Amino acid sequence: MPYGARLLADGNTRFRLWAPDLEAVTLECEDGHTAAMRALDDGWFECICPRGGNCAYRFRLSDDVAVPDPASRRQRDGDVHGFSVVVDAAAYEWKHAEWKGRPWHDTVLYELHVGTLGGFAGVAEILPHLAALGVTAIELMPIAEFAGARNWGYDGVLPFAPAAAYGTPEELKALVDSAHGLGLMVFLDVVYNHFGPEGNYLHAYASGFFDAGADTPWGSAIGVSTPQVGDFFVHNALYWIEEYQLDGLRFDAVHAIGNPGWLSALAARVHAAVGPERQVHLVLENEANQANLLGHGRFTAQWNDDFHNALHVLLTGEHEGYYAHYKAPMEHLLRSLREGFAFQGETFDGRRRGEPSTHLPPARFVNFLQNHDQVGNRAHGDRLTTLVAPEVVEAALVLLLLAPFVPMLFMGEEWGSRTPFLFFTDFPDEALRTAVRDGRRREFAAFTHFGGDDIPDPGAEETFLHSIPERDIALGDARIALVRRLIALRAKHVAPHIDTAASKGAGAVGDKAFTASWALGGGTLTLFVNLGDADALVAQPPSPAAAWLHGDAADIASLSRGLLPARRALACLES
Numbered sequence: 001m002p003y004g005a006r007l008l009a010d011g012n013t014r015f016r017l018w019a020p021d022l023e024a025v026t027l028e029c030e031d032g033h034t035a036a037m038r039a040l041d042d043g044w045f046e047c048i049c050p051r052g053g054n055c056a057y058r059f060r061l062s063d064d065v066a067v068p069d070p071a072s073r074r075q076r077d078g079d080v081h082g083f084s085v086v087v088d089a090a091a092y093e094w095k096h097a098e099w100k101g102r103p104w105h106d107t108v109l110y111e112l113h114v115g116t117l118g119g120f121a122g123v124a125e126i127l128p129h130l131a132a133l134g135v136t137a138i139e140l141m142p143i144a145e146f147a148g149a150r151n152w153g154y155d156g157v158l159p160f161a162p163a164a165a166y167g168t169p170e171e172l173k174a175l176v177d178s179a180h181g182l183g184l185m186v187f188l189d190v191v192y193n194h195f196g197p198e199g200n201y202l203h204a205y206a207s208g209f210f211d212a213g214a215d216t217p218w219g220s221a222i223g224v225s226t227p228q229v230g231d232f233f234v235h236n237a238l239y240w241i242e243e244y245q246l247d248g249l250r251f252d253a254v255h256a257i258g259n260p261g262w263l264s265a266l267a268a269r270v271h272a273a274v275g276p277e278r279q280v281h282l283v284l285e286n287e288a289n290q291a292n293l294l295g296h297g298r299f300t301a302q303w304n305d306d307f308h309n310a311l312h313v314l315l316t317g318e319h320e321g322y323y324a325h326y327k328a329p330m331e332h333l334l335r336s337l338r339e340g341f342a343f344q345g346e347t348f349d350g351r352r353r354g355e356p357s358t359h360l361p362p363a364r365f366v367n368f369l370q371n372h373d374q375v376g377n378r379a380h381g382d383r384l385t386t387l388v389a390p391e392v393v394e395a396a397l398v399l400l401l402l403a404p405f406v407p408m409l410f411m412g413e414e415w416g417s418r419t420p421f422l423f424f425t426d427f428p429d430e431a432l433r434t435a436v437r438d439g440r441r442r443e444f445a446a447f448t449h450f451g452g453d454d455i456p457d458p459g460a461e462e463t464f465l466h467s468i469p470e471r472d473i474a475l476g477d478a479r480i481a482l483v484r485r486l487i488a489l490r491a492k493h494v495a496p497h498i499d500t501a502a503s504k505g506a507g508a509v510g511d512k513a514f515t516a517s518w519a520l521g522g523g524t525l526t527l528f529v530n531l532g533d534a535d536a537l538v539a540q541p542p543s544p545a546a547a548w549l550h551g552d553a554a555d556i557a558s559l560s561r562g563l564l565p566a567r568r569a570l571a572c573l574e575s
Contacts, residue, residue: 001235004071004160005086007053014085015061016046017069018228019205028066028464030056030076030083042228053091067201071160074292075145076427080157080199085149089243094175099180101247101279102136104300108401108487109408110135111371113149113421114143116468117411118309120167120175122203127175127182128362133414133480134487137185139250141372143172144191147198148426150464152372153189154218154252155196159236176245185247187283188240192233193256194213194218198427203262216256226264234266238273241280248281248300255287269297277371283366289341289354301406304365306332306342308374311396314512315388315531325349330508336567337403337516338503340365342487362404362518363498370410372421379444379455381420381467383412390475391567392531393462394482398550398569399529401486404501404518409483412469422456424464433459489549494574497521510536513564522575528559529569536564546572 006014015027020043027035027047037045037059051057056076060066068075110130117123123138130138131290140324142153145161153163161532162172176186194216195202202209209229214221224230240246254263259344267282274280281300284293289306293299310332313323325348326332332342340357347353357364368374370384381421385393393416400407412419427433456463472479497520506516512532518525526546530536541562548556558565 001071001239003232003235004073005084006058007086007088007090008048011050011052012048013055014046014048014050015057015069016044017205018043018232019045019059019061020228021205021207022061025205026060026446028058028060031456033109036059038517043208048319052080053086053088055086058083061205063440065201065204067204068199070156070206072145072158073160073392074169075158075161075164077477078145078149079145080145084161092170094142094173094176094245095178096434100277101281102183102185103279104281104406106136106491107185107281108134108136108407108490109139109366109406109413110137110410111139111141111368113141113152113467114163114410115374116168116421116464119165120162120171124175124178127179129420131182133484134491135184135409137247138179138188139187139408140189142189142252144192144262144328145199145285148194148428148452149424150424150461151196152376152423152425154191155198155427156191157196157199159190159192159233160239173244173474175443185281187248187250187281188244188246189250190237190240190251190333191252192224192236193222193253195219195222195421198429198432214258216253222257224257224259230262230265234269235521237266237270240276242272245456247279248283250283250303251285251299253285253287260290260293263293265296267293271297287353289343289357291344291355291357291360296355301364301366303371303408304336304340304367304405307336307365307367307405308369308371310336311369311399312374312384315384315392315396327401330514334506334514334516337506361499361542362501362503363406365405366408367400367403367405368408368410369393369400370413371408372410375410375421376423381422381456383418383420385416385472393568394479395529395531395569397483398486398571399527401483401490402525402571403496403516403527404498404520404525406498408491414480414483415469416472416475417469418472419468419470420466422463422467423458423465424460424467424567425458426461426464427459452513486550487573493549494520494525501525509538509564520573524574525571526574527569527571528564530564530566533566535566538562538564542572543574546574548572 025037025045035047037047058066069084073087074085076083085229144156145158146155149165179186211223284299284302310326310329313326313329336342343354344356388522502519504517508514513530513536
């Protein structure tokens with residue numbers, strides 16, 4: 001890696017910094033050693049010093065400014081303003097070094113927040129539970145070092161340093177190692193569209209990191225078209241995949257990067273560096289619905305917000321905020337089931353959104369009923385379990401887990417958890433804490449369901465503590481059994497064929513009831529879903545020869561007579 005501190009074979013360490021705004025930089029080690037860094041071409045500074053692993057260091061820019069390494073592999077005590085630490089990248093001895101990953105069609109994702117589950121060691125403790133459930137991949141919300149002890153992770157400022165609040169680099173590698181030993185892939189959510197508001201010093205010496213002509217909702221846009229900046233993030237992606245043996249990355253809000261050409265180049269470089277011997281998967285969050293970025297040798301799949309948003313409106317009737325674009329939820333949901341995206345070039349917020357996606361197989365789309373955004377960006381962090389009846393959630397889970405898309409669960413969903421997932425931070429700067437709290441309250445003041453002052457304070461510790469998922473006592477065991485059964489059915493009958501599955505149509509049979517079919521492995525998979533409170537008439541019930549994947553005998557008998565019971569979902573295969 002051309003950035004940061006690299007241990008050399010002779011025991012010395014090479015330090016490098018891209019600081020094009022400066023004429024001189026000095027390396028300072030905590031033990032008192034200093035060295036003037038040699039100026040190279042294109043804004044680079046370098047020095048080689050007789051220091052090894054665990055050396056604490058920083059870069060002195062002027063008499064009154066010293067900064068951490070932007071490519072720090074570890075921050076001492078998690079202090080984003082303090083000393084970086086030299087890490088021996090090869091010191092960890094992998095127990096499952098032979099692991100090469102799993103094919104994408106196997107994927108059942110489980111998104112989690114490391115901090116609420118007790119850090120890297122805490123996540124490792126729940127891996128056997130997830131493996132037994134049938135989950136095949138965990139997805140960690142961002143773990144890059146941030147200011148304070150608590151954060152969602154999207155305020156990271158040192159993208160190569162695992163947050164000390166969660167554990168050490170070795171503990172993260174041990175987590176990945178343990179997951180691989182259980183047959184689980186590990187994905188990481190990475191943020192390349194902005195830096196957090198506290199602890200980012202790049203403006204002081206590398207203003208070219210930022211695009212002065214663009215902004216994001218979270219801060220200055222990143223100038224990835226500058227080679228040294230674009231390469232910084234390409235190397236970050238490779239760092240997680242190679243040094244931590246991760247199986248995939250989820251790229252946060254790439255529409256805010258605004259450079260699809262760079263994204264395509266990033267994907268190509270990662271695939272070329274990894275080679276064919278490992279199965280590594282790259283997943284987008286992309287509001288722009290750019291279907292051209294998805295496919296072999298490009299990005300493996302995209303989070304399908306259209307599916308979630310349309311289904312959520314259908315289930316809850318909510319239509320505020322971004323849900324206002326889904327006022328015809330059945331139409332949008334059925335299109336997402338048939339074609340992937342619901343928006344494929346139609347007008348959205350006064351602009352055209354999306355590209356045709358009909359040609360893409362269902363495997364290119366990650367569907368979900370809940371995730372950190374869709375729960376946590378509600379004022380009170382309400383889970384779906386608190387908004388609709390349990391039977392309706394179970395019917396929606398059948399749709400999620402048996403449709404031939406890649407499904408994702410959010411932590412606690414398998415338990416029927418009713419615990420909120422709230423927005424939380426822990427910025428040491430009091431003015432920033434106040435600004436975040438007041439901004440959060442302004443954001444929701446216009447919503448009819450909740451006013452401003454009762455919004456939980458993001459900076460309060462109890463807001464974080466209330467977000468730790470708990471099992472629903474009444475539903476927990478039964479919900480886990482249902483999810484386990486559905487995932488097992490998926491693995492046997494659906495997953496092997498999602499790369500070649502093709503829609504055979506989807507249509508409404510009631511206000512909240514529909515059928516959807518796909519050609520699947522030489523047969524036809526059909527889901528009959530009724531999310532409403534009234535039975536629905538089905539003009540074409542399945543043939544008597546259908547093989548039923550899910551549905552109890554009474555519901556199947558009713559459907560054979562053309563009546564789809566309320567709050568039920570059934571699935572069958574026909575040859």
